[in-house]
Amino acid sequence: GENVEQHPSTLSVQEGDSAVIKCTYSDSASNYFPWYKQELGKGPQLIIDIRSNVGEKKDQRIAVTLNKTAKHFSLHITETQPEDSAVYFCAKDGNQFYFGTGTSLTVIP
């Protein structure tokens, strides 16, 4: 299978600070870029997504930016809260649907 490169693998931030996670890909056929949040023992939950015809999308404290030329997209979480602590996965959807390697985010109260 094909994985998307995701960085960092672990991230710790103080409550209230921002968190940024970045993913890069190589397949030019990708048109849809979702982000998922996975809590321990549960399946991934879609939190935000972006399509290739848009450069940025925002939903309250969460935003995603996409640079198709450079083939990378990023998740931005502002004003982080302890309940944001989880593993976050980017994914890309082209001919197949593959996940990034994951980022374990810890928000320190």
Add this chain to the structure above:
Amino acid sequence: GAVVSQHPSRVICKSGTSVKIECRSLDFQATTMFWYRQFPKQSLMLMATSNEGSKATYEQGVEKDKFLINHASLTLSTLTVTSAHPEDSSFYICSARDRGRTGELFFGEGSRLTVL
């Protein structure tokens, strides 16, 4: 959002037995379902892609005779782990693509398989 139900959430079985996991899309039709396997602290590994009414497409290295996938309807796909062994113990997650909303993928809650 759309709901995908996965059952059972936890299963413990003896080595050599077979286990079936169901994945249902509750409020939408799913032409395509995906099965993933996840080891602790690792990403989701795509095992196979299942299209309704046709044979599943397996990823390289995944034994199709061991992991039987059936996608008999637009709302149900099953994964059967045959002759399970302890190394098959893992977290299995299904996902379903909503045919009405291009690209969006929704996940089940996962099934924790433990083979003794």
